[in-house]
Amino acid sequence: MGNESYKVEQISVFLENKAGRLAEVAKVLGNAGINIRALSLADTTDFGILRLILNDREKAKSVLKEAGFTVGITEVIAVEVDDKPGGLATILTLLSENGVNVEYMYAFVERSGGNAVLIFKFEHLDEAIELLSSNGITVLPGERVYNL
């Protein structure tokens, strides 16, 4: 498998800091029957960026746009680690020692409970995928992440 299948499409939504905007996104997705796999919210005093991993990106994108949101698609990668102390540190150390910059990241725990999944945004995705895989770290294919 080439690197492409390891890239995960993440939906980003620009949110103005005002009451009810986040709820509105959740409602739009809920009404469309879209499941949120993972999410994170980066916020400033003025605005926030909501990042979502969803089971149906295309549909999500169109319903969100219809509802008037600014929507972007960003490629990220998902890494699976044992849900135990030190798991994250190992990976971050590896990245930093090899000069790979993390633009942002967030994490969630799989429903089955055994593993944690880390979502990373890198400037150079291919480089990161190769570095992680060649060091025995499990990079999850996109298809698996959407259906976790």
Place this chain on the structure above:
Amino acid sequence: MIWNEEYETMPREALEALQVKRLRSMLERIYATVPFYRRKLDEAGVTPDSIKSLEDLQRLPFTTKDDLRDNYPFGLFTVPLHQVVRIHASSGTTGKPTVVGYTRRDVETWAELMARSLMAAGIGKDDIIQNAYGYGLFTGGLGVHYGAEKIGATVIPISGGQSKRQLMIMRDFQSTAITCTPSYALHLAEVAEEEGMNPKGTKLKVGVLGAEPWSEEMRKEIENRWNINAIDIYGLSEIIGPGVSIECTEGKHGLHIFEDHFIPEIIDPDTGEVLPYGEYGELVITTITKEAFPVLRYRTRDITRLIPEPCRCGRTMVRMDRVRGRTDDMLIIRGVNIFPSQIEEAIISTEGLEPHYMIVVDREENLDIMEVQVEVSEELFHKVGDTVRGLQSISRKLEKDIKEMFGISVRVKMVEPKSLQRFEGKAKRVIDNRKIFNNQK
């Protein structure tokens, strides 16, 4: 106190005769030296020698800020540059400033007018004037400076900003007068109180305040907090700078226009028709003694009215009421003139931003705060990525560009696309929450 009794108290009849004489000579000069004016006068079918009375002024064409822009930078000067000893500039409606020039005699005229103004405000040679108007292309600083020197007062050319330093100098040098914008006078009082300094305990006795509109309530507050006389001064660089008109300490009701140098008219801004004394409309000024940069029926865009009743101070010059608004969308933020069109240019020249914006002005702790709201487009989101840093790099750049244009700080706020109101006709791009004139229309 009157600086120039002869002119300031001249009987109306003699004053009007002098105005007609000076107007005609001014028209002869601009007709002979400025192609723009020659064309306008020819189109209006008027020759300088056909002007026999002040009523004839109404037959003459107006000059607008756009005309100044079209003749940027020196196209309306009546003298060659080697006779110009000073240049000043103010904001134009677009990226280019409005440029004005002064001959040596113009600088002297201006100093005379400012000497009259300061004296009308009760300032004399024994005073120590802390001049907190900005020095530079803005006319405020140097205008006050020359007038202050002319009356023999002591000038502290401190310029604007650095409030704590202003207060230290005020206390240590024992300033008796301050010249600045009214909002800055209030702000300084607040900083003084925060610093544990009692504004009422200073030697300050008068403030000559202008360069922005203010209300009677604000005057009372400034006077109470500082325990001073707060005097309104009016001027604009296109006419000469500060010193076009000023209140006197006796009347404090309306600003005397120095009519031996300027002819004021009030017009209906829509029809251009001249309105009678007492009616509110747009102030139009013709300069009749300026050499380098005279203007004919210049539309100031300021809304006021003329008060012809004699004032108890003895000056015969007509008074204008305090400016109560603008006929255009110009904003005055901390004394700096800003047109929404200039902000729009800065937005359009920022890659990724679209010209959907709103300017929100507030006054916090007596300082004007300007916020520019711009919509984030999908293209921008794609271009800079979905990172906070990426989006903020755009808003910071715009903040920096605007700061470079005007020298004042602004907050840029990113908002959702299509969240700002769309306009079919004339867009309303400004929400001014300062409510300077609460009790007026």
